[in-house]
Amino acid sequence: MPDAIPHEALARAVRAAFGAGARIAAEERLFGDASSRRYVRLRLAGGDAPPTAVAMLLGADRFPLGSDEISEGAASRELPFVDVGRYLAARGFAVPAVLLDASASDALVLLEDIGDTTLWAAASAQPADAPALFAAAVDLLVALQVAGARQPDPSCLAFRRRFDERLARWELEHFIEHGIETRHGRPLPGDERAYLLAALSPVATPFAQGTPVLVHRDFMAWNLHVQGARLRLIDFQDALLGPDAYDLAALLTDRTTGTLVGPALEEELLARFCAARASAALPLAGDLGTRYRLCALQRALKVIGRFHYLESVLGKPGYLPYLPGVYAVARRMLDALPALAAVRPLLARHVPELA
Numbered sequence: 001m002p003d004a005i006p007h008e009a010l011a012r013a014v015r016a017a018f019g020a021g022a023r024i025a026a027e028e029r030l031f032g033d034a035s036s037r038r039y040v041r042l043r044l045a046g047g048d049a050p051p052t053a054v055a056m057l058l059g060a061d062r063f064p065l066g067s068d069e070i071s072e073g074a075a076s077r078e079l080p081f082v083d084v085g086r087y088l089a090a091r092g093f094a095v096p097a098v099l100l101d102a103s104a105s106d107a108l109v110l111l112e113d114i115g116d117t118t119l120w121a122a123a124s125a126q127p128a129d130a131p132a133l134f135a136a137a138v139d140l141l142v143a144l145q146v147a148g149a150r151q152p153d154p155s156c157l158a159f160r161r162r163f164d165e166r167l168a169r170w171e172l173e174h175f176i177e178h179g180i181e182t183r184h185g186r187p188l189p190g191d192e193r194a195y196l197l198a199a200l201s202p203v204a205t206p207f208a209q210g211t212p213v214l215v216h217r218d219f220m221a222w223n224l225h226v227q228g229a230r231l232r233l234i235d236f237q238d239a240l241l242g243p244d245a246y247d248l249a250a251l252l253t254d255r256t257t258g259t260l261v262g263p264a265l266e267e268e269l270l271a272r273f274c275a276a277r278a279s280a281a282l283p284l285a286g287d288l289g290t291r292y293r294l295c296a297l298q299r300a301l302k303v304i305g306r307f308h309y310l311e312s313v314l315g316k317p318g319y320l321p322y323l324p325g326v327y328a329v330a331r332r333m334l335d336a337l338p339a340l341a342a343v344r345p346l347l348a349r350h351v352p353e354l355a
Contacts, residue, residue: 003057005029005040009106010055014044017100017110022047030054030116041113052113053099056081079103080157081237087156091147093140094232114232120221123260130260131268134251137224138269140231141216141247142276148214148241149282163215163242165208168298172200175305180350182312188350196350199343203298206291212241219247220254245288248273249296253333255303255325290337297333297340300326304351327353 005027014022023046030039036059043052058079079101088095097112119137123130152159176196181187188196216223217238225232251257252266261269270292277284303326307319331354334344348355 003038006057006106006108009102009108010040010042013055013100013102013106013108013110014042014049014053015047016102017053018044018049019047022049042110050113054096054111054113056109056111058103058107058109079109079237080239081109083157084236084239087153087158088233088236091151093144093147094227094230095236096232096234114225114227114234117226118222119224119226119231120256120260122226123221127260131265133226134221134261134265134269135272136231137219137221137251138248138272139276140224140233141219141251142273142280144216144219144247145213145244145277146280146282158214158239159241161240162212163207163217163240163246164212165204168204168207169197169201171298171302171305172197172203174309175301177305178309178313179301179305183308184350196343196346199346200301202339203294203301206243206245206294207298210243210285210291213244215240215242216247217242217250219250221251221257222254243291243295244277244284245291246295246299249292249299253296253300253329255322255329258325258328258332293333293336297330297337300330300333304330324353327351330354 007024007027010027011024014024022044024042025045026043028041028043030041038057038059040055040057041052042055044050082098082101082103085095085098089097096114099110099112102108102110119133123133148159154160176188176193187193216233216236217240218235223233223235225234248270252261252269270289274284274288304323307323307326310316310319334340334347334354344354
């Protein structure tokens with residue numbers, strides 16, 4: 001049974017945001033995500049209220065609103081969503097406006113309603129538009145990296161956190177712990193676990209090298225909304241500094257992206273990314289293609305572990321059916337990374353879908 005909607009708290013927030021005469025005419029649950037957050041669309045009337053707003057309802061871990069593994073050493077006195085959103089909005093990025101931050105009092109935030117049309121939905125509905133939509137997303141990503149490089153803000157939480165080798169290795173350990181051990185119901189022998197983690201260490205190299213950039217961390221077609229001629233950016237609370245190829249890999253190698261972005265378009269978009277960075281006087285160093293594939297593989301392995309964790313440890317059903325697409329991404333990246341040929345049989349021994 002879904003958690004109850006806090007009707008009184010929502011009504012209180014609407015009055016605080018839009019005046020004593022504002023009221024909620026109807027409520028509609030929206031699809032959530034893998035966190036404890038929930039979303040409700042509010043249809044409003046009276047006062048100075050807009051026709052609709054979206055309430056982000058925070059779970060028991062509501063403060064701070066970010067991932068536990070990246071909170072170390074980067075404390076914030078407000079929600080990371082609000083903190084990072086302020087930085088992005090001030091630099092012209094089309095993020096949802098915060099209409100009321102009631103996180104401390106009522107564990108909710110009222111947000112501008114940006115609709116339901118994700119980039120994924122728009123491109124799926126009109127596949128002929130997919131190249132232009134994904135090209136626009138690549139341009140938005142470059143703009144994000146340029147802003148982070150030219151307008152860093154140490155007061156923003158994103159600039160005080162790093163997606164470094166430590167975090168990348170933590171996510172690989174998470175894959176082993178849950179994508180293998182939880183899945184099979186038994187721990188690996190200590191020496192085998194250590195050997196597998198060491199064999200996977202090249203996957204973390206992009207996170208230890210190069211100049212870090214501003215990274216959204218979940219820059220995929222489900223977290224970009226199409227509204228008129230604009231792309232709206234959501235789910236940015238985990239933003240931090242990390243590899244230049246990470247968000248690009250998230251965008252182009254999500255579990256479903258291959259149905260819309262084939263190899264030829266993928267190469268075009270990689271070239272577009274390189275050219276746009278160069279045009280912004282931020283040329284890319286080294287072998288972007290290898291960094292991109294390593295980041296894509298690291299992300300796929302993390303997701304495999306995460307989905308088993310959500311299903312089997314947290315008891316949140318519905319994630320394992322997504323895994324075939326994630327396994328396919330991991331296989332494709334392993335095929336394109338001959339330096340990891342030796343680790344593949346070892347992986348496949350425990351995760352046969354990676355054979």
